[in-house]
Amino acid sequence: KAGAQDGQAYDAGPWVPRTDDLGELGRAAAGCRGCPLYAAATQTVFGEGPGRARVVLVGEQPGDREDRAGEPFVGPAGGLLRRALEEAGLDPSQVYLTNAVKHFKFTVPEGGKRRIHKAPDLREMTACRPWLTAELAAVRPRLVVALGATAGRALLGGPFRVGEHRGVLRPFPSPDGPGSGGAAALPDARFLATVHPSAVLRAPDRDAAYRGLVADLRVAASALQ
Numbered sequence: 636k637a638g639a640q641d642g643q644a645y646d647a648g649p650w651v652p653r654t655d656d657l658g659e660l661g662r663a664a665a666g667c668r669g670c671p672l673y674a675a676a677t678q679t680v681f682g683e684g685p686g687r688a689r690v691v692l693v694g695e696q697p698g699d700r701e702d703r704a705g706e707p708f709v710g711p712a713g714g715l716l717r718r719a720l721e722e723a724g725l726d727p728s729q730v731y732l733t734n735a736v737k738h739f740k741f742t743v744p745e746g747g748k749r750r751i752h753k754a755p756d757l758r759e760m761t762a763c764r765p766w767l768t769a770e771l772a773a774v775r776p777r778l779v780v781a782l783g784a785t786a787g788r789a790l791l792g793g794p795f796r797v798g799e800h801r802g803v804l805r806p807f808p809s810p811d812g813p814g815s816g817g818a819a820a821l822p823d824a825r826f827l828a829t830v831h832p833s834a835v836l837r838a839p840d841r842d843a844a845y846r847g848l849v850a851d852l853r854v855a856a857s858a859l860q
């Protein structure tokens with residue numbers, strides 16, 4: 636099959652139970668072997684939040700802290716994201732937080748100990764997408780927010796530039812987009828992209844980047860009025 640170099644396509648599909656029960660999905664995801672990323676990581680980091688959340692926020696993949704804790708967005712980027720959500724008028728405890736890829740991907744530089752984040756590649760993103768699709772089908776949010784380009788790509792299924800799309804509400808998925816990530820389950824939902832909170836932490840002008848994130852999240856909040 637296309638994309639498979641070892642004769643086997645990466646795919647979480649066989650591990651995803653046919654259910655809208657988030658607890659059941661999370662327990663099944665703990666045993667996923669849909670791509671090689673489970674092997675070096677500590678554990679699966681599934682999404683978290685109310686099953687009836689009106690907003691789902693999608694990041695890239697768990698980081699070092701999330702990998703150890705087994706929960707999404709509990710590290711520095713998560714702290715920044717929660718502050719930004721509150722400032723934008725969205726209660727962090729009322730949103731569902733998840734990632735495009737559910738295992739931490741990293742390298743350990745020679746002689747070093749720290750685990751350095753590595754971006755997931757297209758095969759891993761594609762392999763993991765059935766979990767995201769199942770989460771969206773279970774939560775049925777009114778709004779899906781992509782945090783960064785990886786999430787945008789996973790959700791819309793094609794190349795994605797945050798700068799071109801950020802802060803603008805549109806149908807999920809865009810009618811002219813190639814994507815199908817969970818789309819069938821969400822005919823009435825809307826979509827919005829913004830920067831990833833880790834990008835805010837790395838930005839040369841962190842304050843300006845943070846204000847941009849909050850401004851985009853205010854647009855997200857306005858979609859729920």
Ligand code: URA
Pocket residue numbers: 694695696697698701706707708709710712713734833
């Ligand atoms: N960055 C992400 O994209 N997701 C997390 O859960 C934490 C940091």
Ligand code: SF4
Pocket residue numbers: 646647664667668669670671672673679736737738759762763766
């Ligand atoms: Fe499964 Fe996704 Fe983990 Fe790969 S990254 S093993 S597809 S949960």
